[in-house]
Amino acid sequence: MARFLIVEARFYAELNDKLIEGARAALEDAGHQADVLTVPGALEIPGAIALAAESGQYDGFVAIGVVIRGETYHFEIVAGESARAIMALTMDGIAIGNGIITVENEIQAQVRADPAQKNKGGEAAKAAIALLDIAQRFAH
Numbered sequence: 041m042a043r044f045l046i047v048e049a050r051f052y053a054e055l056n057d058k059l060i061e062g063a064r065a066a067l068e069d070a071g072h073q074a075d076v077l078t079v080p081g082a083l084e085i086p087g088a089i090a091l092a093a094e095s096g097q098y099d100g101f102v103a104i105g106v107v108i109r110g111e112t113y114h115f116e117i118v119a120g121e122s123a124r125a126i127m128a129l130t131m132d133g134i135a136i137g138n139g140i141i142t143v144e145n146e147i148q149a150q151v152r153a154d155p156a157q158k159n160k161g162g163e164a165a166k167a168a169i170a171l172l173d174i175a176q177r178f179a180h
């Protein structure tokens with residue numbers, strides 16, 4: 041049993057709830073424990089994971105959020121920078137699954153968030169579990 045922290049950006053509450061449902065089910069089905077930490081937006085997710093990782097309380101993390109394109113360049117900043125910073129943390133050896141969906145509209149988001157359809161939350165949780173397994177395999 042490993043301890044996972046789902047870090048969710050509560051920007052689109054209903055979509056997030058579906059992503060979290062999928063992530064939690066995947067973690068619990070695999071025999072792991074899941075807590076949830078809420079941050080305002082996707083840009084806060086990497087910082088929150090870095091702080092939580094430093095505490096040593098968690099073995100792995102699942103980033104959950106929804107970024108929907110608006111009218112300005114802000115979409116590129118939020119989508120790109122959150123992914124870039126999560127990747128940087130992953131390269132530091134932190135097991136993270138990235139379940140921040142970056143979409144053109146709400147319909148695309150619904151299909152991806154729904155556990156019965158594309159289940160991107162569950163997919164991200166499984167990726168975090170896979171990375172933790174690899175980290176444990178190569179731990180000295």
Ligand SMILES: Nc1c(NC[C@H](O)[C@H](O)[C@H](O)CO)[nH]c(=O)[nH]c1=O
Pocket residue numbers: 049051080081082083084105106107108114118
């Ligand atoms: N537009 C979206 C954001 N924007 C907010 C930023 O993530 C951040 O909270 C703000 O710039 C303060 O630092 N966040 C999302 O998660 N989704 C969006 O569509």
Ligand SMILES: CC(=O)[C@@H](O)COP(=O)(O)O
Pocket residue numbers: 107108109110111112113114115116118
């Ligand atoms: C992430 C976004 O693009 C969006 O939430 C911001 O919209 P806008 O570019 O219209 O300010």
